[in-house]
Amino acid sequence: MAQEYRQIAVSEPKPFVKWVGGKRQLMQDLENNFPKQFTTYHEPFLGGGAVMFNLLTKKPQLSCNVSDFNSDLILAYVTIRDKLGKLIESLENHSKNYHKDSAEYYYQVRKQEPKQQIEKVSRLLFLNKTCFNGLYRVNKKGQFNVPLGRYTNPNIVNKENLTAVSKILQSKKIKISCRDFEAVLGDAKKGDLVYFDPPYQPVSSTANFTSYTHRDFTEDDLERLAKLADKLHSKGCYVLLSNSNSKTVKDFFSKKYWKISSINVNRAINSNAQKRTGHKEIIIKNY
Numbered sequence: 001m002a003q004e005y006r007q008i009a010v011s012e013p014k015p016f017v018k019w020v021g022g023k024r025q026l027m028q029d030l031e032n033n034f035p036k037q038f039t040t041y042h043e044p045f046l047g048g049g050a051v052m053f054n055l056l057t058k059k060p061q062l063s064c065n066v067s068d069f070n071s072d073l074i075l076a077y078v079t080i081r082d083k084l085g086k087l088i089e090s091l092e093n094h095s096k097n098y099h100k101d102s103a104e105y106y107y108q109v110r111k112q113e114p115k116q117q118i119e120k121v122s123r124l125l126f127l128n129k130t131c132f133n134g135l136y137r138v139n140k141k142g143q144f145n146v147p148l149g150r151y152t153n154p155n156i157v158n159k160e161n162l163t164a165v166s167k168i169l170q171s172k173k174i175k176i177s178c179r180d181f182e183a184v185l186g187d188a189k190k191g192d193l194v195y196f197d198p199p200y201q202p203v204s205s206t207a208n209f210t211s212y213t214h215r216d217f218t219e220d221d222l223e224r225l226a227k228l229a230d231k232l233h234s235k236g237c238y239v240l241l242s243n244s245n246s247k248t249v250k251d252f253f254s255k256k257y258w259k260i261s262s263i264n265v266n267r268a269i270n271s272n273a274q275k276r277t278g279h280k281e282i283i284i285k286n287y
């Protein structure tokens with residue numbers, strides 16, 4: 001079965017989950033800021049992987065070393081790569097039940113805590129496609145707590161994209177792991193590109209804050225990140241970082257070799273469409 005799905009890959013791979021902080025909007029600005037040449041691509045806050053998929057579409061043979069702290073998300077990448085046929089079967093089952101009674105089925109699945117790999121991943125993908133605003137958010141106990149979204153016909157089984165993702169991830173040059181971002185220091189070498197897209201610092205005390213894991217990204221984490229970025233700079237790596245236009249971030253990256261530029265973006269996290277107005281984000285790099 002898995003073989004059969006691998007053969008129908010036709011489209012370009014795109015993120016298979018909607019993830020807060022997804023970078024599809026910022027892509028052109030990021031591309032404009034990539035170094036012309038680099039050896040291995042490292043992305044230690046992978047999330048939905050928009051940047052990685054974009055790079056791999058152009059260079060399928062690129063060496064990539066990508067990771068995220070969210071173990072459910074990393075399990076999804078690995079399962080799509082290795083067990084696509086079984087995963088699609090399970091998603092088709094979700095889709096069939098959802099179309100019988102969406103609310104009842106959604107809350108029933110949300111309550112479940114499956115332990116098996118396929119069921120865990122198909123639950124994550126199903127909830128992501130059917131929940132409110134396509135958010136991934138967990139409470140302090142790590143439980144997914146987003147209500148049902150209002151969709152008439154959500155694309156629960158996007159076979160074409162899942163197949164394209166599975167196919168591209170088959171490359172022996174792509175390493176995917178679940179770990180804290182600091183581990184990248186042991187892997188990155190001179191001439192490599194390290195792109196950091198950490199959970200954004202709130203720009204004000206009232207700014208929306210959404211948790212991707214049961215642990216928040218604190219100012220101490222940001223300080224660890226800035227120190228790590230300095231070490232990677234000393235090693236001769238190209239370092240690129242995106243974040244909110246926050247003074248705290250700019251203060252941590254105040255050394256001379258950090259070049260900070262600001263870009264205009266249209267943010268879609270806010271549930272109130274009228275509040276989704278343009279604002280500035282920053283890109284920091286050392287080259």
Ligand SMILES: C[S@@+](CC[C@H](N)C(=O)[O-])C[C@H]1O[C@@H](n2cnc3c(N)ncnc32)[C@H](O)[C@@H]1O
Nearest residue numbers: 021022023045047048069070180181197199212
């Ligand atoms: C802003 S998102 C990345 C968005 C991604 N670039 C995209 O396009 O979807 C930040 C990611 O950092 C991860 N994360 C949070 N704390 C982390 C840590 N200490 N180490 C590694 N990853 C972490 C979260 O799980 C989340 O997926």
